[in-house]
Amino acid sequence: MHNLYTITFSPTGTSQLAADRIAEAFETKPVSVDLCQEVSGEIQIEPDSVCILSAPCYGGRIPETAVERLSHIRGNGAAAIVCVTYGNRAYEDALLELADCAKTAGCRVIAGCAAVGEHNIMHIYGTGRPDASDLDELHQFAVQAARKIEAGLAEEPVLPGNRPYKERHVSTMKILTDENTCKSCGLCAAKCPxxxxxxxxxxxxxxxCIGCMRCIKICPEKCRKIPEELVSGLIQRVGKACEGRKANEFYL
Ligand SMILES: Cc1cc2nc3c(=O)[nH]c(=O)nc-3n(C[C@H](O)[C@H](O)[C@H](O)COP(=O)(O)O)c2cc1C
Ligand code: SF4
Ligand code: SF4
Known part of the structure; x- marks a missing residue:
């Protein structure tokens, strides 16, 4: 293997955590490509490298910003492990779309997974996930993926999802700032993807704004939020589908 890469779009850190856990199975320090930062020009990946691509599911799809930034990658035939994280509702076409992005970028997809994370809008679902048992499952999956690569097996896994993908629902998200507690430190501005x-x-x-929840999570003064009624409305609409403990899914 030439290099190991984690290529992630992870506004609130769950997809990064999953990618890092997968990377650990390779026992070599990964080069981290952070797609939450603007990308200009091409990102060249050496042939014989391994890329772990990870992103969250938004409404059954990959965020458009991630799709655009992934298009800057030149995979040059590198092996790719694709991973979506989702908030215990469903991931629909997101994993398939991420795999398609990887292939369009010139990678060979050899494994994929959908990992459950805490829902970063409705925190009552998937709370605390990925937990120790999830991380263990991700590790076992990564060990198998690494063996597959080492054995030179290039077979593409059959991933769930449909083409054309689910329609993208672009809804504007109102982000509220408490002007009394905001210290104008600028952290949120610097980190907004x-x-x-x-x-x-x-x-x-x-x-x-793509409603990624990053500024809410990272504000040291905790002065950003989305309106309570937006969260309760969402729970009313899709809460039923988020109930129970969903299993992580692995494809090799
Ligand atoms: C705009 C938006 C849309 C989302 N849509 C879904 C969804 O369709 N299904 C789901 O289970 N979780 C959904 N989630 C939850 C995220 O997929 C989940 O919290 C993910 O792990 C966040 O990844 P990150 O921490 O890498 O940003 C959504 C979150 C956001 C912010
Ligand atoms: S991170 Fe918080 S305190 Fe800092 S500028 Fe943003 S909202 Fe204000
Ligand atoms: S304003 Fe906040 S929620 Fe909107 S895209 Fe930027 S970091 Fe994400």
Whole structure:
């Protein structure tokens, strides 16, 4: 193997955690490509490398920003393990779409998984996941994927999902800032994957915001949130589908 890469779009860290856990099975330090940062030009991957591509499921799809940034990758035939994380509802066409992105970028998809994480909007679902048992499952999967690569087996797994993919629902998400507690530190503005926040942190451009929840998670003053009624409305609409403990799914 030439190099090991984790290529992730992970606004609130779950997909990064899953990718890092998978990478551990390879016992070599991965090169990290963070697609939450803007990408210009091509990202060249050496042939014989292994790429772990990971992103969250948004409405059964991969976030459009991730799709665009993945298009900068030049896989040059590297082996790819694709991983979506989702908040215990469903991942529908997201894993298939991520695999298609990897293939379009010139990678060979040899394994895929859908891992359950805490829902970063409705935190009552998938709470605390991935937990120790999830991380163990991810490790076992990664060991098998590594063996497959080592044995030179290039067979592409059959992944669930449909083409054409589910229609993308672009809904604007209102992000509220408590102006009394915001210290204008600028952290949220610097870390917003789509630069939707003014430098002083006080204004969000709703036409740019993708509702990724990163600024809410990272604000040290905890002064950002989405309206309570939005969360309760969502729980009313899709809560039933999020109940119970969903299993991680692995494809080799
Ligand atoms: C805009 C948005 C849409 C989401 N859609 C889904 C979904 O369709 N199904 C699901 O189970 N979880 C959904 N989630 C939850 C995320 O997929 C889940 O929390 C994921 O692990 C977050 O990944 P990250 O921490 O790498 O950003 C959604 C979250 C957001 C912010
Ligand atoms: S991270 Fe929080 S305190 Fe800092 S600018 Fe953003 S909202 Fe204000
Ligand atoms: S402003 Fe929107 S896109 Fe930017 S970090 Fe916050 S939720 Fe994500």
């Amino acid at each position: 789509v630069r939707a926040i003014s430098d002083d942190g006080r204004h969000v451009d709703e036409t740019l």
